[in-house]
Amino acid sequence: MMLLWKIFLVFTRVSLFSWGGGPASLALMQRETTAQGWVTPPEFADAVALGNALPGPIAPQVSAFVGYKLAGVPGAVAAAGGTVLPATLLMLVMVVMFFGVKDSPAVRAMLTAVRPVVVGLLVWTAYEMAVTVFGLREPGSASVLVREWDKVLIAAAAFALLTTTKINPAFIILGAAALGFGVYR
Numbered sequence: 001m002m003l004l005w006k007i008f009l010v011f012t013r014v015s016l017f018s019w020g021g022g023p024a025s026l027a028l029m030q031r032e033t034t035a036q037g038w039v040t041p042p043e044f045a046d047a048v049a050l051g052n053a054l055p056g057p058i059a060p061q062v063s064a065f066v067g068y069k070l071a072g073v074p075g076a077v078a079a080a081g082g083t084v085l086p087a088t089l090l091m092l093v094m095v096v097m098f099f100g101v102k103d104s105p106a107v108r109a110m111l112t113a114v115r116p117v118v119v120g121l122l123v124w125t126a127y128e129m130a131v132t133v134f135g136l137r138e139p140g141s142a143s144v145l146v147r148e149w150d151k152v153l154i155a156a157a158a159f160a161l162l163t164t165t166k167i168n169p170a171f172i173i174l175g176a177a178a179l180g181f182g183v184y185r
Helices: 002-017 020-036 040-052 059-101 105-133 141-147 147-164 170-183
Strands: none
Touching: 002 020, 002 059, 002 147, 020 040, 020 059, 020 105, 040 059, 040 105, 040 170, 105 147, 147 170
16 A cells, blocks of 8 residues: 555656646656666656557556556556646646736746746657667667667658658557567567
8 A cells, every 4th residue: 555655646746746748747757767666767668658559648658557567457546646636636726827817927937938848858758768769878879879770760750750741640650560560570
């Protein structure tokens, strides 16, 4: 029971102290869960990949992955609950308050500064994922990119498709899964 409470509290902390929604919370979630020793960076990358392959919001999916690893279904429920419940309740309170102050110069000024931080968090998350996926912490990591050229090509193709077409990301993920099944099996 203490582990479930700890899982709930860690994911509540992640939820309440990360800005910019689910994808932006992944940076803090990775930092917290790896610092606790609950998952390794590659396991976290697997959780993000699995969460992206499924419909719905990513943060509860990734937290459920970690919670399940720690304590089965009760752990998954505690983690997802910690990710969703506190932030949802806070959001309900904030929505009511926001509509009363949304045109305030102070609120607009704060949001102007917070938005770029969210971009930075997303870039950091992408960087950490790239370091893990491409093995860039290994000695001679420049040669790792040459050795992992296929993964770099897949990432570049996904980026190109997402920025130049209106294809649904789910189809890109399904295509990558099919490619992986056919090539890496």
